[in-house]
Amino acid sequence: MSTALLEIEDLTLSFAGVRALDGVSFTVGEGDLFAVIGPNGAGKSTLFNCISGIYRPESGSIKFAGRELLGSAPHRIAQAGIARTFQNVDVFPAMTVRECLLLARHRHLRSGPLAAMIRWGRSAREERAALRHVTEVAERLGLGHLLGRPVGPLPHGVQKRVELARSLCMEPRLLLLDEPVAGMNHEETAEMAATLREVNSDLGVTMLLVEHDMSMVMGISNRVCVLDFGRRIALDSPANIVRDEAVINAYLGGAL
Numbered sequence: 001m002s003t004a005l006l007e008i009e010d011l012t013l014s015f016a017g018v019r020a021l022d023g024v025s026f027t028v029g030e031g032d033l034f035a036v037i038g039p040n041g042a043g044k045s046t047l048f049n050c051i052s053g054i055y056r057p058e059s060g061s062i063k064f065a066g067r068e069l070l071g072s073a074p075h076r077i078a079q080a081g082i083a084r085t086f087q088n089v090d091v092f093p094a095m096t097v098r099e100c101l102l103l104a105r106h107r108h109l110r111s112g113p114l115a116a117m118i119r120w121g122r123s124a125r126e127e128r129a130a131l132r133h134v135t136e137v138a139e140r141l142g143l144g145h146l147l148g149r150p151v152g153p154l155p156h157g158v159q160k161r162v163e164l165a166r167s168l169c170m171e172p173r174l175l176l177l178d179e180p181v182a183g184m185n186h187e188e189t190a191e192m193a194a195t196l197r198e199v200n201s202d203l204g205v206t207m208l209l210v211e212h213d214m215s216m217v218m219g220i221s222n223r224v225c226v227l228d229f230g231r232r233i234a235l236d237s238p239a240n241i242v243r244d245e246a247v248i249n250a251y252l253g254g255a256l
């Protein structure tokens with residue numbers, strides 16, 4: 001049993017009377033590739049928004065490496081080591097891949113242009129280190145040859161990889177991935193799955209994955225939590241989840 005990295009306990013949040021999350025609890029161990037699945041509107045993105053500090057749950061607790069996150073601002077949570085990608089691609093189209101990655105890294109290090117001018121010597125060194133780091137991340141994700149290209153015209157599947165690269169430039173301990181293969185074709189999906197597995201095992205990044213592509217989820221995750229109408233209806237290994245009657249009735253019957 002690995003040590004707990006993220007402990008979610010009894011999380012509840014409603015929107016205008018709709019319980020988006022209803023007493024959800026689970027623990028993600030260090031090194032896990034942990035999937036959260038469930039039908040549309042089950043509360044998966046809401047859960048991510050609670051963890052990253054965008055929504056404030058009405059009750060419950062979210063502990064990261066033993067520290068309570070509830071009430072912390074999103075940038076503090078990011079600095080604590082939690083990065084995320086969004087369900088819809090969210091990149092600046094005019095920026096090059098390199099600029100996009102450098103921006104993520106700078107935001108993380110919090111040395112803005114003014115700080116850079118004041119501490120020029122140190123910044124120049126930081127700049128070189130940042131450039132080395134983003135180049136390394138881009139190469140690992142097969143984006144090395146695209147570093148000078150603007151993001152906007154790149155195919156959707158490639159933009160999703162840029163988003164992943166951007167979150168990795170923050171050197172997270174935990175990565176929240178909201179539908180990383182949505183809109184991808186079969187080949188892109190297989191490549192992304194292999195990349196995620198590699199980032200998990202080689203870089204040791206713990207992952208929380210929301211995804212509707214069931215063969216992808218069952219192929220790469222080691223634990224699966226199933227939400228339905230904001231409630232946890234199952235938590236088990238992928239092999240047991242696909243046989244779980246409640247899960248088949250609520251979701252898999254239609255998704256498989």
Ligand SMILES: Nc1ncnc2c1ncn2[C@@H]1O[C@H](COP(=O)(O)OP(=O)(O)OP(=O)(O)O)[C@@H](O)[C@H]1O
Nearest residue numbers: 015018019020038039040041042043044045046047
């Ligand atoms: N900001 C909001 N304001 C009002 N209702 C919201 C808000 N965010 C989420 N909801 C509602 O909360 C419920 C859960 O939504 P959520 O986006 O978390 O679902 P999801 O599991 O991510 O679904 P999908 O698979 O379609 O992405 C839904 O009923 C949704 O309409």
Ligand SMILES: [Mg+2]
Nearest residue numbers: 044045046087
């Ligand atoms: Mg969602």
